[in-house]
Amino acid sequence: MTVMSKRADNPTTHLTPEDIEQLGVELDAIRASVIESRGASDAAYIRKVVDVQRKLELASRAVLLASIFPPAWFVGTAGLSVAKILENMEIGHNVMHGQWDWMRDPKIHSTTWEWDNASTAEGWKHSHNELHHTYTNIIGKDNDLGYGIMRVDEDQRWHPMYLAQPLWNFINACFFEYGIAAYDLELGKNLRIPKEKRSEKFKANTKKTIAKIRRQATKDYVVHPLLALPTGSALPTLAANFTANLIRNVWSHSVIMCGHFPEGVETFERAAIPADETRGQWYLRQMLGSANISGSKAMHIATGNLSFQIEHHLFPDLPSNRYQEIAPQVQALFEKYDLPYVTGSLPQQVASAWHKVVRLSLPNGWVEDTNATNAPKQFSLLWKLATGGPKVRRAYDARRRQMQRREAALAA
């Protein structure tokens, strides 16, 4: 999808500045109602999740001590995968957002939490909470859009290297925690800077991240396998831990793709965001830049309630267990202001996001234009675009734009 401000069907043109501010006021009221009623039952909820997660992890790791027996391997791996997913999604991500800071419990607090992930809490809080949540879906400012390695919008110029982006995306999904760690460090950008010119901050953060990765890897791939050595289960335990990390990585990658990538989610251009963006305008951007996932209670918890991505992006610091409750009120506001509330089942949204990744790996319009009869012609065109250099690609883009103008003129 093209950035919202350049589209003919911009979904916000019917809103006046007053409408947008009124929308902000109404969303503030929803937020206030949750804060007002936040209390003992919410605290009990997060403590229960933490309790269940820790006991599940302990039990799974205990079962894996005997993972030489296939049933123990399967049970232990499944349990550990669920525990790791809970820890990252419903606990870690949300605690680090400060959703539970109001409890003033130093053990469940954004400033003290460290999560079971290759990325450091400190790095994550900066890149995710500060950058992604503030500059959501602004091309060039929100690195979550394609993580700097993918083309996720028609407005990003196509280059032959993007042909491989479905593969990158798959590899990124499998090793997502390392992808996040690299991305928190802005590794790509920093590695392009000559070694002696890199900032002290980058060097210090890199050191912390490497130490974190070493601790994480030592735990999963050295200590626990060694503990399982007496039953001859060292290798199965190592494989189980690797599998659990893989499952957690693919799961969290899928959930996060569903949050901002499915078709229908808007992206924004930097120039179209006013320097003094109001609270109402910010809310509106969050509403249009996120997508929900529909499903069961268990699915919501396993996604860390990021299945309520829209609600989460509007109110990132409200306790996650309350998103479901306010979702109907938020959806009613979407209807009232005639805005699209993007939602769908998990398979639907994952497919939609992957479709976008594949579609944008190819030049604009190529997928739409290709059919069984013109396939050979289209493939030779693709070959030309991929091997031809920037001039050929610019000519292709210019020709397409002219065609579109002509069609628009004909239609009028």
Next chain:
Amino acid sequence: MSLTETRPAAAPPLRMRHRITRVVEAATTPLLPADYLDLFAPLRSGADLRARIVAVHPETADAATILLKPGADWAGHVPGQYVRIGIDVDGVRQWRAYSLTHGPRGDGLISITVKAVPDGVVSNHLVHHCPVGTLVHLEQAAGEFVLGAAPAKLLFVTAGSGITPVIGMLRNLFPVTDEGVLLRSTYDITVVHVAPSKPDSIFIDHLEQLDAAGAIHLIDRYDDVHGVLDVEELPALVPDLAERTTYACGPGGLLDALAAHHEAHGLTLFTEQFRPSFVSVGEGGTVLFSDSDVTVEADGATPLLEAGEAAGVLMPSGCRMGVCFGCVVPLREGAVRDLRSGDITTAIAGETGDEGVPIQTCISAAAGPCRIDL
């Protein structure tokens, strides 16, 4: 045996233990082994100090004695000391200081007596809503208001809930049993107890019982009957005042008046101000960034983040709109107002935990004088 000889004998088990600890920590990272042990044995030795509420005994309509089983690392206390307790009320951790009313007990339990004060978040919760079995957080007993090797002739002046540390001492000196008060102590004690009215007076039954048994000489004064006590009346109430060492516990005004009186007459006085200080809540105030040693006058509409930055303090910051929590720092003392909701957050030196109260500076403005660690 010299030191060099003992070292090799003591070192291997220690080193072994250290190694095992490191392996266990490597297995639980990023959590600590304690985070898992706490799930099953929160009161074990080595855990953060906690206690479980085992009973709540009502004392009057608005006061109750809470019986607690402290964790294994509880170091004991001396009557008259107080303890800081952190309890979750409506999901929010609140820390308050309470006097320990009993001396050390045979069953190892400790108790505090709490009077529910109007609008008192914690005291009302403890007196009226606190379920038995609740786990609370605890710090070791503290306070210098203890008898120790005190002289035999004593005067206690207590006002309101200031009676609680004194009751701790008296119960230890004169245990009240089913068969009456055990007069096993030779202290000569006079108690001047001041309260707004008799029904408002917690522990009055105990004081009267001790008085009837001859353990103490009780002089009770009620504002609604006798008028507010003037310390100049004290020599008339207690004729042998000069021979006694005075221990006083109550609100600041009374203690200040007693201090002036005793100093003028050359008398010895030990005091305990039960609630050390209150936070004044207003619009704006003087903000001290203690680590940077910077003081600014902030108005009630300016976020502390901006006030600090304008004064050159290196403030952590993020989204500047209350979303990212990148600006959270501890408020040690004072009151701030959430600019979005108007809610007040307070921290009281000596009562709020060592870690202070974390606040988001980008959406908090001063609501009175504040001290922030930055």
